[in-house]
Amino acid sequence: MKRAVSILLLLVFLFNVGGYYIVFWGLRAHADQALTEKLDAGLYAEAETVELKIPVTLPYPLQQRGYERVDGKFEYKGEHYKLVKQKHAHDTLYVICIRDSQQKKLVKTMNEYAKMTNDLPSSTDNTLHLFGKFLKDFEPVATAALLHQQGWSKELPLTLKIFFLPHHSNVIPSPPPEA
Template sequence: MRRFFAIGLLAIHLFNIAGYSLVFQYFIYQTDTNLITKLDLNQYRESELIQFKIPISVPYIADRPDYERVDGQVEIKGVLYTYVKRKIERDTIYLQCLPNRVTQRLSKARNAYTKHVNDLPQSKKNQTGSTIKKSGIFSEYDFKTLDYQFAAPLATASTYISYLSPSPVPGALEVPGKPPENRG
């Protein structure tokens, strides 16, 4: 009986540590895959699309005057948008997006639940003016810094001259006779 009670408490503790985050992430994944399926089947209203124009400066980019289906998400001013179509003309990318309200509500619910569970202030901001964020094991922004150092080339390169010799090891001494016998 004690063993089941201990396993139950351990399961509750593990769920409190990371389980609720995984459950919310699963629901967000499901809503995103359902939305992408609907978008692939063109089950959306053209009137709901919002167009964004993004200037780019990429040399040798090929123009694509017709819209093509793309997947992705972007958050602008607190609103989450899902890409539907994209076209590229000269120095501008045109994105047509749908607001993703379901995923946005799930993300807000996850953040509110995280604040509640960890006893973080609900609506107050800290002294720097930004909200407190719980950092987990897997960071969303994990930038790795690479540091390269290049050495100056040598002024003169050494030249190696190899001489052909009949023995496999150059400079080996030949033994003058037989080794002594072991008398012991």
């Protein structure tokens, strides 16, 4: 009985250390394979696709009669896309791609789970507020003083003061020598 409980607790520990990443990696691979099979079979609506036109300069003319199936993926502004097909026409590469909503959901779920298990703040406002509390305790208080001639001045402790000497140049009233 003790051995079974120990093994169970060890498995839970290993899952929390990094096993969740392996599980999500497997889920992403499965979702990617399912979408690839769907695209290979042509089981998608044309309304779901996005067409990209990319100008391409080639030293020779290239014409393709139709689209050819390609495989690839990319992320743009938080959206995940899967490449469907492409063709070259004159000086333009036409790429047809489709949004991969399953991939986006899996990545979002993995990020939320990682934040939750590692006790990370879920938003940047909370992060900045937390860092502000830490910095307030260790930051020395600087005083501001009113100087009569220069206005307000603030002394910054622990900073390097750099003094600049003006560069003097002598004016010679004669014309330059002739060569």
